[in-house]
Amino acid sequence: MGRAPCCEKMGLKRGPWTAEEDRTLVAHIEQHGHSNWRALPKQAGLLRCGKSCRLRWINYLRPDIKRGNFTREEEDAIIQLHAMLGNRWSTIAARLPGRTDNEIKNVWHTHLKKRLESKQSGGGQAQAAPKRRAKKAPVAVTVSRTEVPTSVPVSPEQSLSTSSGASGYSMEAPSLENADSVTSEEFQIDDSFWAETLAMTVDSPRSGMESGDCLGVDGSSPSSSNADMDFWVKLFMQAGDMQNLSQI
DNA sequence: AACCCAGACAACCGCCCCTCC
């Protein structure tokens, strides 16, 4: 269609967001919502393009985002969902509350993929990334998650999700001091959550989806998506991974 | 102590799809 770039590059800031920009964005969205991303930066007085604002909000500033290391259960779910859905990160993210597509994509590319590859190559070692680091604290130039709530009303839900450490579904938010040391072993995720989450992927592909996720794997109509999903589920079962599901 | 390298992740880019006019 030959569309113009999403934003004028001239005069617009790029790169890491500052705490001030974050505050401005959050405050503006709190007050006015984000009905129009394109107009938002102007209205908010930000020298950013709308897409950049949207990305920042979706991936980092949204109050319901869960930060911190992925639990083993989450990683397994990602692997299983990826086996069924492919690189449909947003769809996968929809099944993992509090996780963003970008985050899942990153986790996949950084270690889950490697873990799978090492398994397939016959190594069988579950830990393909021996040097895996704990999630780093936000860089100085960007706002830390703990700073954001200064301008965000803290609801019980939000207080869970805005701590810089991982916050599980049924655990108390860890203190900042040990946030990075939280491991999957310390999580006690409600089994019902995983049963629900994974059941959605198998039983009713549409039930747990958000409106935008009602497409089939090939982006076709929902009716054909069921057939497609059946195909993937069958494939998945043949691969033997369904054993994990049946245990849940 | 300094340097190098690989990992982690935030952010950008370009394309596609949907909606509105």
Next chain:
DNA sequence: CGGAGGGGCGGTTGTCTGGGT
């Protein structure tokens, strides 16, 4: 019905950090 605009998504890149030498 077709075009334009906006949002969303997936791929990729850039930068920072921690670990190893």
